[in-house]
Amino acid sequence: MLISRKCEEKRLVVEIRDLGIVDYKDALDVQTDILRKCLEKKVLDTLIVVEHNPVLTLGRSNKETGIVDRGFFNKRNIPIISTGRGGEITYHSPGQIVLYPIIDLREKKRDISLYIDFLEKTISNSLNSMGVEAERRAAKRGVWVQNKKIGFIGIGVKNWVTFHGAAVNINNDITPFSHINPCGERDIKVISAKECAGYEIDMREAKRIFADQFIVDFIKEYR
Amino acid sequence: MEIRLPELSGREETAVITLWRVGEGGKIEKGDDLVELVTDKAAFDMPAPCSGILVKIVKKQGDEVKKGDIIAVVENNLREESRWKNLTE
Numbered sequence: 046m047l048i049s050r051k052c053e054e055k056r057l058v059v060e061i062r063d064l065g066i067v068d069y070k071d072a073l074d075v076q077t078d079i080l081r082k083c084l085e086k087k088v089l090d091t092l093i094v095v096e097h098n099p100v101l102t103l104g105r106s107n108k109e110t111g112i113v114d115r116g117f118f119n120k121r122n123i124p125i126i127s128t129g130r131g132g133e134i135t136y137h138s139p140g141q142i143v144l145y146p147i148i149d150l151r152e153k154k155r156d157i158s159l160y161i162d163f164l165e166k167t168i169s170n171s172l173n174s175m176g177v178e179a180e181r182r183a184a185k186r187g188v189w190v191q192n193k194k195i196g197f198i199g200i201g202v203k204n205w206v207t208f209h210g211a212a213v214n215i216n217n218d219i220t221p222f223s224h225i226n227p228c229g230e231r232d233i234k235v236i237s238a239k240e241c242a243g244y245e246i247d248m249r250e251a252k253r254i255f256a257d258q259f260i261v262d263f264i265k266e267y268r
Numbered sequence: 269m270e271i272r273l274p275e276l277s278g279r280e281e282t283a284v285i286t287l288w289r290v291g292e293g294g295k296i297e298k299g300d301d302l303v304e305l306v307t308d309k310a311a312f313d314m315p316a317p318c319s320g321i322l323v324k325i326v327k328k329q330g331d332e333v334k335k336g337d338i339i340a341v342v343e344n345n346l347r348e349e350s351r352w353k354n355l356t357e
Contacts, residue, residue, distance in 0.1 A: 104305070105286055106313040129308035157310050158277035186309050203313040204299070 056208030057264055061256045064095040066139050069102065069126055079147045079209045086149070092259055093145040093262075094252050097137035099112035101225065102124045104132035104199045114224040121222075132199030140217030140237075140248070143210070144168075144257055150205045153267045159184065164211050167262040168196040171255045172213070176229065177241045179215055187228065188213070193236035197228060213255070215246050269318060270290045273333050276305075276312060282334045283329055294322050296342065303339065308327040320344030 056072060064072055070096045082088040096113065101118055103111065103125065111134035112118070125220065150160065165181045168188045172179035179188050179195055188196025201209040214237035222235040239244050276283060280317050283305040290296050302316040324341040 105306045129311055131306050131308070131312075155275075156278050157307060157312065158281060161309055186299045198309045200310045201313070202310055203301070204315045209311075 049128060050103075057088045057267060059260055059263055060091045061259075062093050063256075063260055066096040066098065069097050069137065071098045072097065072143075072145070075102075075130075076145050076147065076208050080203060080206060083147050083195060084204060084208050085228065090149055090263075092256065093146045093147070095143045095145065096139045096141060096248075097134075097143060099123045099138040099221070100120060101134060101136055101221075102122050102130075102199075103127045103134050104130045105134045106131060106229070107116050108229055111226050111229055112181075112224070113226060118223040129201075130199040130201045132197075133227075134225050134229055135199065135212060136215045136221045136225060137199050137212060138172060138221070140239075141212055141214050142248075143212045144255065144259070144260070145210045146207055148207045148263075150207060157200075158204060160202075160207060161200065161265070163262060163266045164198055164200070165196065166266075167255075167259050168211055169187065169211055170262060171258040172196070172238060174209050174254050174258060175238060175242070175246065175251065183208060190236050190241055193234040193237065194227065195236050195241075214239070215248065269320065269342045269344050270338045271302075271317060271342055273305075273335055273337045273339055274277070275335045276307065277311075277328055282332045283312065285329055285333060285339070286311070286333050288325055288329060290316075290322050292322055292325055295330060296320060296322055316342075318344050343348070 079088055079091050165188055169179045169181055179190050182189055185193050186198055194215045197236050198211050199209055200207055216239045221235050227233050286306050287304040289301045296316040298319045299315050303314050305312045308315045320342040323343045327339040
């Protein structure tokens with residue numbers, strides 16, 4: 046899927062790339078390549094939409110206490126990868142939508158908190174469109190359904206160009222989250238859109254909703 | 269020249285220095301990655317604001333910093349730079 050959307054008013058253009066289900070490192074190669082080109086102003090702002098094969102990723106703020114039961118992941122040959130994003134530990138697997146926006150903020154609003162607010166808003170708006178009552182919280186980052194976390198944030202910013210991004214539980218099995226302290230928080234409860242809805246979500250349709258909503262919110266925030 | 273932490277966010281947030289990509293005495297080029305900082309959910313690679321020699325790291329790895337803090341000192345004597353260029357060409 047490759048879609049370009051344009052806002053003529055301020056020449057805001059975002060290209061959407063759906064990579065399907067791929068290993069974390071393969072998606073990272075794609076991200077790194079687009080990031081390099083974006084820094085050289087050779088490509089448009091891009092949103093990568095992807096699902097990962099099972100993997101644990103550690104952010105730059107990761108602490109040793111993030112993994113509660115290492116054996117659970119070892120038994121299943123689930124790799125543990127240190128990454129260059131912010132935040133702590135999280136888990137990815139098919140059925141989870143991962144968004145990697147590579148956005149050049151050099152000529153937009155240079156504000157990291159505002160950018161994270163925008164990511165949280167677009168995730169919660171997308172989930173609301175799917176009938177999931179998700180919301181942001183004033184005191185804690187991420188997107189929540191009541192007291193359970195459904196959307197996770199961890200970004201990188203290189204010379205004001207963003208990479209890495211967010212993950213949202215849609216149909217994925219959330220059991221592995223009980224073997225880590227997601228985002229470094231103990232006793233955190235995690236939920237998926239499937240659990241909220243009571244039925245399997247159409248992933249193709251979910252990705253379309255997330256991509257469309259991203260464009261709408263991006264234009265609203267950065268025009 | 270003193271290098272100060274730029275404004276990363278409109279909110280009054282602190283960041284923690286996680287990695288200096290150049291050590292004291294190292295040569296830096298404007299725009300190259302200089303230092304990595306982390307906030308709550310972001311890792312930020314700050315580019316060098318000028319070229320020169322990094323003579324002093326004021327804020328070390330693990331230090332908490334906020335907007336406007338002096339984090340390093342760079343000597344960017346143009347004569348030195350041109351002498352360096354002549355030596356390396």
